[in-house]
Amino acid sequence: MTTFASLAELTAAVGTELGTSEWHTIDQRKIDLFAEATGDHQWIHVDPERAKESQFGSTIAHGYLTQSMIPVLAKECYGVEGVRMALNYGSDxxxxxxxxxxxxxxxxxxxxxxxxxxxxxxxxxxxxxITSEQSTKPHCVAEAITRFYA
Structure with missing residues (x-):
């Protein structure tokens, strides 16, 4: 994990890797809670029996669930001290x-x-x-935009 003492230090680090998070397991409970929160109850996410017959052999996480893990993963990758507030501004x-x-x-x-x-x-x-040891391809690649206020 990289910790920046100021916004000036953060700005000077453009082009660098900031860190890698810990491992986080995506279990069925997390998938079900996300489905409940978003109303996305597609069977490939929430029906383990039916999903066994799919090309995946099990349920899979919603893509947006994977993306929504970024805040918890991000704080394990880097931090910025001396800011009053950080706001999610969007993704590209x-x-x-x-x-x-x-x-x-x-x-x-x-x-x-x-x-x-x-x-x-x-x-x-x-x-x-976002990667795992089970896949040669990443599960999610997203450019997160955060505004840090001094």
């Missing part, structure tokens, strides 16, 4: 190249793509690549 270039089968442990690697001044702070774009 989100892709889900490989599904996440239930029971898979995932982790993210973060790379700082840009850091630009905005009124009162800095807007950082960090590419998160």
């Amino acid at each position: 270039k989100v892709r889900f190249p490989a599904p996440v089968p239930v029971g898979t442990a995932i982790r993210a690697t973060a790379e700082l793509l840009s850091a630009t001044e905005v009124p009162g702070g800095v807007q950082a774009v960090v590419r998160f690549t």
Whole structure:
């Protein structure tokens, strides 16, 4: 994990890898809770018996569940001290190249793509690549945009 003492230090790190998170297992309970929260109850996510007959052989996590893991993964990759607040400003270039089968442990690697001044702070774009040991392809690649306010 990389910890920056200031927004100036963060800005100076553009183009570098920030760190890699711990492993987090995506279990059926997490998938079911996400389905409940979003109303996305497609059988491939929530019906383990039917999903056994699918090409995946089990249920799979929603792509957006995988992406929604970024906040917990991000805080294990990097941190910025001396900020009053950090806000999620959005995402760019989100892709889900490989599904996440239930029971898979995932982790993210973060790379700082840009850091630009905005009124009162800095807007950082960090590419998160979410992987597992079960897949040669990443499960999610997303450019998360965060605004840090001093």
